[in-house]
Amino acid sequence: MTTTNQVDEPDPYRPALVTLTEGVRERVDELRTGLDSERRALEWLQEITIRTLGRLDLRVYEDMSRQYRGHQGVLLASLLRSGARRGEMARLDDTVAERVREHFVANYVVPAHRDAFRRLRSDATEYADDADDGDSHDPKRQRFIAMRPALNELEEWQERALDALLEGFDERGELLDWGHDLLLATHGELDQEWITRVYREDSAVAVLTGDSVADQRARRLFAAYHVLPRYRAGVRVLSGRAKETPGTGQGDDTEPPDW
Template identity: 30%
Template sequence: MISQQAPLKGLQTALERADAQTVDTERLREQVHTALEEAGVETPTRPASAKLTHDQTDLLVDLLEGFSSRREILEWEQELVIQTVGQLEDSWFTRVASDAPTVSALLGEPWGEVDGIRPDLALEVRRGIVAKDLLPAFHAAHEVARWSAVERVDHLADDPEQEGMEPIEPRDQEYPLMRPAFGEIAGQQEAALGQLLEGFESPEQLLAWALQVVGASYAEIDRETITQPYFELPIRRRLVTEEPTEEDMFIRESWAAEYLLPAFNRAADALADRTTEVTAGQQYRGESGDGSIT
């Protein structure tokens, strides 16, 4: 139990320190990671949960830090979909990336019909989102993931057969929640979002992308929705152009916020209790056979 209480404590004190006008976010990030690593146990026995907490920490600190563009907000939301295991409302993603006062607070500068925003107010809003939306969602994600997180105690065994077993380092793990399926879907979603924002060279490419989105959303995107950018010529023109105007970019981003992210969110939710956990990402294993010191 100690291992589960202690990280929270570390998180609390770190958050209290953040209660200043300007946030030293890198320091906060470092502190939370260190607090998590040093809390109670040398090596976590449920590394998948620890990995989730580490990844969530990064997203939390990113939000406190604010963003420099709407595109960054969307990319952050896409990661959030994965690390909350789809536990936020679908509409939340649309609202946060489209509601003018919220977007202004996230960017720390005027956006849409909002003329200006005081920095302290912007920070207050961001903190509010962390407290009101993010933490409950992270909580829900842990609830979904907690009992399926594999307990790994091999490295603690006295059994000579097991000698040499290494503990699992959560931060070295490649996949979100240590589940390859999540790594896969995260990669697909990131690519699909990136392509949409970059635009397409031809209508054919747009069609191929539509199929990709079907995969990346585990078919959680509506049939009509995914063909809409192709059939509705005004939208298609915004997407298939080599030199997009600001307006084109606005439409692309808005489409992502309105349709893509909610679908991604449903996909993560659907995937949550159907995946298997593995350890992966420690590619260096065995490299030291030739005595690598790096």
């Protein structure tokens, strides 16, 4: 789904703001057509978390956690395409699901995008010359989230740690190595004993190393409840310090975070 506005876009003199907005717009477009799996819903939440600089309301993560407990919840089912719904939710009306998705965007994503935009606007570098197709500050050529390489680095760690968790581990010892990735993925927003407790808990280890369908679903719940809120916390810390660059290191993002 794309915008219906056919008017030419203004020249991007503050491309970080355009890049931030386009990153959110792309995820909203995907969501409005429906996500293709329960796993993709978690990946999507990670992606929108970092593209709104951690400004999504915590209630989103709490609600999403409940969706993965036992039977598929109505919110999760609504975020998915009809073929990805299961159990009683397989009969969910598509019109109802579309309305829930729109309400989700309106009530949570839009306010988070606004807050992220306001956080970024005072630190977005203004470039005197408009960008062209060969310019490194052209938003269409910019590969960094909000023109901040540190956010992209954080996202790569988040994707790596989330993928490893959802795939599952072969043995208990692998959790210790995963803990290093998770520390980077959360920008250090883990309790001191967090990995140690997971490693010691036999029931958690059984789920994280299991290969049954029930174990896979339990890992998705683990990700929604334990990991994604910590991703949010890490993004909020990092985004207050990440510097803008068009590829050459230019930037003026020196203000501390405002939370």
